[in-house]
Amino acid sequence: MEKVFFIIIASLSVAAALSVVAQRNTLYSAFSLIGLFGCLAVAYITLQAHLIAAIQVIVYAGAIMVLFVFVIMLLNIREEELRVDRNRLLIFSVPLGGLLFGLIYFGLKNFKIDEIKGAPVGTSEAIGQGLFSKYLLPFEVTSILILLAIVGSVVLARREKDGDIEDIEDDEQVVKVSMAEKSKVEETKE
Amino acid sequence: MLTTDILIEWLVKIGVVFFILMTAIAYVVLLERRLLGFIQMRLGPNRVGPFGLLQPLADGLKFLFKEDIVPLEADKALYVLAPMIALVPALMTISVIPFGDKIVILGREIALHITSVNVxxxxxxxxxxxxxxxIALAGWSSNSKYSLMGGLRSSAQLISYELALSLSVVGVIIFSGSLDLVEVVKQQNSFWLGFIPKWNIFTQPIGFLIFLIAAIAETNRVPFDLPEAETELVAGFHTEYSSMKFAMFFIAEYANMVTASSMATLLFLGGWYGPFVDKFPLLGPIYFSLKILFFLFLYIWLRGTLPRFRYDQLMRFGWKFLIPVALANVVLVAGLALLIY
Structure with missing residues (x-):
C-alpha cells in the first residue's frame, strides 16, 4: 500500500519537476513548481512528518511561490519574448546535469531506506527538541543569515529620500527665480 | 486499521459536513443581501418563497443555465483551472475544523470533526x-487589464496580511501548547472566579483584534476588497467570468468567510463551549454555529458601514502598523503566559 502510494507520488513529482524546466511559459513553470512542492508535502505526510508537510506548503507553496507568481505577472512576459536558442545551452546543461546525477548516485548508493524508520522525526515535539538543543547553533546562525538578507533587501529597496527633496526644493527655487524675473520684466515694460 | 465501519463513518461525515457547508454558504449570501437591504433602508430580495428563503435556489439555477463565456485571447487551460484552484482549498479547510466534542449516535461514539490532525x-x-x-491565475489568464490588476493586488495583499494573521495566532499557541485545534479549544474550557470563561479573547484582546482585521483582509472583504474593487476595476479578478465559473469564485469567497469565522471562534471564543455543554454534548455544535453567525454578521455589518481602503493605505496599515503590533503582542503574551503558568 505504502509502496504503491510512493510510486504514484514519486512519478508525479518527477513529472512536475521535468515540466518546470520544459515549459516555455514562465507562469506554467512556476505552477509546475507549486505542484512539485505539493507532491513533496504528500511524501512527507507518508513519512509521518505532518509538521514538515504543513510548513512545506505554507512557506514554499504559500509564500515564496506567491512572490514568484506576483513578479511574473507584474512583468507579464508573453511566450514570444522568451524564445531562446535552447540547443546552444545544451553544451553546458548536459555535462552539468550528468555530474549532478553522478553525485546523487554515489551519495545514495550505500543509503538504506530502513534507516528512516523508527522514532518519528517530523512531529512538532521532535523538531522543537532538536532545534533548541542539538541543532541550536546552526539554527541561530541561519536566522542571522536571514536577518542579514532582510537588512540587505531593505537597504536596496530604500529610496534616497534626502536627495529627492533637495531636487524638488531646487526646482521650486528655479521656479521662484523665474517668476521673479518675469515680474521684473513686466515692471520694466510698464 | 481501515475497516468498513470507519470508512462509512468518514463518508457520512464528509457528506453531512459538505451539505451543511454548502447550505450555509447559500443562506449567508441571502442573509447578506437582506441585511444590507435593511442597513440601506430597503427590503432586499423577499419575493422568492417566504421571506425570500428560496432565493438561493433560484440563484443557483440561474448560474447553471447562464452561458459560459471564455474570452478569445484568454489562456484557456488556466482560465478553466483558476476557479477550481480557488474553490478546492476553500472547501477542504472545513475538514480539520472541530465543531463539537464527541457525541453518541446509535451506540457509536463519534467525534464531531472530519479528521483530526495534530497540526x-x-x-x-x-x-x-x-x-x-x-485569484492570481484568474487575473492573469483572463487577458484583461482589470482582471490582471485585481490578481496582482490580491497576491500582494494576501502576502502582507498573512504575516500579521500568523503572528496573532502565536499567542494562542503559546497558551495551549499545541497546534491541534481540539486541544486549543479544550484549553479554554475552565472558568475564572466560577463564571468568566477562560476564552483567549479575554487574555489576549489585542491578538484577537489583529486576527479579526487580518482575517477580513485575507478573505478579500470590505474594507479590504481591493482585488475586486468594483468602482475602479469593474469586478477585479473575476471580471471576465460568467456562469458556474463565477459562482465557484463566489462560493470560495463565502466558504473562506465561514472558515475565518470558525477559526476566530475556535481560537479566541472557546469553540463549542457554553453553558450545559458538559451535560448535553449536542449543544456544542449549536453554540459553535451561533458564534460563527456572530462573525458572519460582523462581516456583513462592516460591508454595509465602511468605505474601501486606498491601496497605499492598505499596504501601510498592514506593514507599518499591524505587523509591529502583532510582534509586540507575541512578546506581551509570552510574558503573560510566564505569569499565569
Missing amino acids: GLLVVFALTSLGVYG
Missing part, C-alpha cells in the same frame, strides 16, 4: 494560503 492549525493556514493562486 490542524497549520493545515488551515496552508490551505488558505493556496487559495490566492485561484
Whole structure:
C-alpha cells in the first residue's frame, strides 16, 4: 500500500519537476513548481512528518511561490519574448546535469531506506527538541543569515529620500527665480 | 486499521459536513443581501418563497443555465483551472475544523470533526494560503487589464496580511501548547472566579483584534476588497467570468468567510463551549454555529458601514502598523503566559 502510494507520488513529482524546466511559459513553470512542492508535502505526510508537510506548503507553496507568481505577472512576459536558442545551452546543461546525477548516485548508493524508520522525526515535539538543543547553533546562525538578507533587501529597496527633496526644493527655487524675473520684466515694460 | 465501519463513518461525515457547508454558504449570501437591504433602508430580495428563503435556489439555477463565456485571447487551460484552484482549498479547510466534542449516535461514539490532525492549525493556514493562486491565475489568464490588476493586488495583499494573521495566532499557541485545534479549544474550557470563561479573547484582546482585521483582509472583504474593487476595476479578478465559473469564485469567497469565522471562534471564543455543554454534548455544535453567525454578521455589518481602503493605505496599515503590533503582542503574551503558568 505504502509502496504503491510512493510510486504514484514519486512519478508525479518527477513529472512536475521535468515540466518546470520544459515549459516555455514562465507562469506554467512556476505552477509546475507549486505542484512539485505539493507532491513533496504528500511524501512527507507518508513519512509521518505532518509538521514538515504543513510548513512545506505554507512557506514554499504559500509564500515564496506567491512572490514568484506576483513578479511574473507584474512583468507579464508573453511566450514570444522568451524564445531562446535552447540547443546552444545544451553544451553546458548536459555535462552539468550528468555530474549532478553522478553525485546523487554515489551519495545514495550505500543509503538504506530502513534507516528512516523508527522514532518519528517530523512531529512538532521532535523538531522543537532538536532545534533548541542539538541543532541550536546552526539554527541561530541561519536566522542571522536571514536577518542579514532582510537588512540587505531593505537597504536596496530604500529610496534616497534626502536627495529627492533637495531636487524638488531646487526646482521650486528655479521656479521662484523665474517668476521673479518675469515680474521684473513686466515692471520694466510698464 | 481501515475497516468498513470507519470508512462509512468518514463518508457520512464528509457528506453531512459538505451539505451543511454548502447550505450555509447559500443562506449567508441571502442573509447578506437582506441585511444590507435593511442597513440601506430597503427590503432586499423577499419575493422568492417566504421571506425570500428560496432565493438561493433560484440563484443557483440561474448560474447553471447562464452561458459560459471564455474570452478569445484568454489562456484557456488556466482560465478553466483558476476557479477550481480557488474553490478546492476553500472547501477542504472545513475538514480539520472541530465543531463539537464527541457525541453518541446509535451506540457509536463519534467525534464531531472530519479528521483530526495534530497540526490542524497549520493545515488551515496552508490551505488558505493556496487559495490566492485561484485569484492570481484568474487575473492573469483572463487577458484583461482589470482582471490582471485585481490578481496582482490580491497576491500582494494576501502576502502582507498573512504575516500579521500568523503572528496573532502565536499567542494562542503559546497558551495551549499545541497546534491541534481540539486541544486549543479544550484549553479554554475552565472558568475564572466560577463564571468568566477562560476564552483567549479575554487574555489576549489585542491578538484577537489583529486576527479579526487580518482575517477580513485575507478573505478579500470590505474594507479590504481591493482585488475586486468594483468602482475602479469593474469586478477585479473575476471580471471576465460568467456562469458556474463565477459562482465557484463566489462560493470560495463565502466558504473562506465561514472558515475565518470558525477559526476566530475556535481560537479566541472557546469553540463549542457554553453553558450545559458538559451535560448535553449536542449543544456544542449549536453554540459553535451561533458564534460563527456572530462573525458572519460582523462581516456583513462592516460591508454595509465602511468605505474601501486606498491601496497605499492598505499596504501601510498592514506593514507599518499591524505587523509591529502583532510582534509586540507575541512578546506581551509570552510574558503573560510566564505569569499565569
